[in-house]
Amino acid sequence: MGKFFLMEYTTNSNQSYLMVIETSDYLHRLEANQFNLFTQKLHNSIYKSLQKFNGKIIRHNDNTYLVSFKSVTNAVLCALKIQSNFKYITPKFDTSIRKFKVGIAQLNTIKEAELLATRMCEVIKDPIVITSEIKKYYETENRNTFINKEHIRTLSLSEEQFLITLMDFVETVWNDSNFSIDKLSKPLKYSTSQVYRKIIALTGNPPSVFIKNFRLNRALNLIHKHKGNITDIARQTGFKSATYFSKCFKDKFGVTPKTYSKQHAI
Numbered sequence: 001m002g003k004f005f006l007m008e009y010t011t012n013s014n015q016s017y018l019m020v021i022e023t024s025d026y027l028h029r030l031e032a033n034q035f036n037l038f039t040q041k042l043h044n045s046i047y048k049s050l051q052k053f054n055g056k057i058i059r060h061n062d063n064t065y066l067v068s069f070k071s072v073t074n075a076v077l078c079a080l081k082i083q084s085n086f087k088y089i090t091p092k093f094d095t096s097i098r099k100f101k102v103g104i105a106q107l108n109t110i111k112e113a114e115l116l117a118t119r120m121c122e123v124i125k126d127p128i129v130i131t132s133e134i135k136k137y138y139e140t141e142n143r144n145t146f147i148n149k150e151h152i153r154t155l156s157l158s159e160e161q162f163l164i165t166l167m168d169f170v171e172t173v174w175n176d177s178n179f180s181i182d183k184l185s186k187p188l189k190y191s192t193s194q195v196y197r198k199i200i201a202l203t204g205n206p207p208s209v210f211i212k213n214f215r216l217n218r219a220l221n222l223i224h225k226h227k228g229n230i231t232d233i234a235r236q237t238g239f240k241s242a243t244y245f246s247k248c249f250k251d252k253f254g255v256t257p258k259t260y261s262k263q264h265a266i
Contacts, residue, residue, distance in 0.1 A: 017075045017134065018110060019055065020117035021046065021065040021082065022101045041089040046082055053078035058110075066114055072137040075104050079128045080151060104130045106137070116160070119167050122217070125204035126153035131160055162188070162198055174214055175238040181207045215239065216252050223261050230257045 023042065039062055046065065050057065053074040055067040069075035079102040086100050103120030107113040120129040128151065130138075135147055135154045147154065155163065169187045173179045184207060185192045199207045219237040222228065228236060234245035234257075249257045 016113075017069040017072045017104060017106050017137075018058075018113040018117055019065070019067040019069065019075050019079065020101075020103045020114065020121050021067070022103075022118075022121040023063055038089065042086075045085045045089055049078050049081045049085065052081070068110075071141070072104075072106075072134055073141045076130065076134070076138050076147065076152070079104060083127060083151075100127060102128045104128075104134050106131065106133055116164065119163055120155070123163060123167065123210075124153060124155070124202055129153045129155060131155055132157050159198075159202065162190075163202060165189075166199070170211070170214065174211065174218070175236060177235075177238045177240045179211070179238065181211065212248060213252065216249055219245070219249065219257070220253065220260070223257055230261070233257070 049055075050067060053069070054071065055069050055074065055078055058066040058068055060066065067075075067078075069078070082102065083100065101121035101124075103117035103124075105113045105117040105120065107116060116131070120131075130147075130152055132154060138147060139145060165188055166184075169184070173183070182192060184195050188195055190198065196207060199205070199210055203210045205213065215237045219233050219239075222233045222236060223230075227233065230246065231242040234242040237245070239245035239248070246257055249255075249260075253260065255263075
């Protein structure tokens with residue numbers, strides 16, 4: 001992660017298609033000099049793509065962008081262009097960072113659309129994810145030209161609702177060390193086996209791994225912001241043991257929490 005900076009732009013009601021771009025899960029793997037070069041190339045590439053497709057930046061920092069578009073076609077084509085450019089600017093020495101996430105959504109308010117698009121980035125396994133409404137509008141603008149399923153994941157209405165319900169609940173229990181996966185069934189109103197299948201379909205991981213990764217990503221952010229020592233953060237994020245937390249952290253991010261804190265925290 002890098003130094004935070006914020007840019008604000010005025011938007012109007014016509015700019016109703018929102019795109020969230022996230023790269024924060026991968027950038028932290030880079031050393032300082034490599035990080036600086038990579039982020040410069042990354043931002044230049046994103047800026048050029050947004051300019052080409054008339055995207056208006058609402059807010060951004062080193063790791064995330066919130067962008068509005070008047071045209072859903074421009075939003076979709078911009079996402080594909082950023083994805084195409086990304087592989088050419090990402091260092092080849094670490095293939096695990098050759099990833100990025102884009103979510104595109106449209107709901108009643110900017111806040112709702114941003115929340116859903118952010119969750120699509122953070123939860124869904126595919127690099128580019130759109131809602132069923134975005135797909136419908138795209139095909140209407142392009143005379144029923146279909147979106148390539150190999151390049152873009154479209155969530156069905158039922159998947160969108162499940163994602164919203166899932167994350168609304170997870171946000172309330174994720175840091176409870178006594179939380180067990182079998183407690184997901186009742187609030188989500190599905191059987192245990194249905195929850196298992198639906199979470200795998202969305203995330204590519206079983207529920208236990210999904211929850212663990214969610215906690216680890218939150219822990220990464222807390223370490224970055226100096227919100228406590230390693231033991232405190234392990235406890236804050238639902239891990240009963242700092243030793244187990246450190247092992248899981250290294251398995252996911254390739255570095256121990258202590259090393260990350262020293263090398264990358266602000």
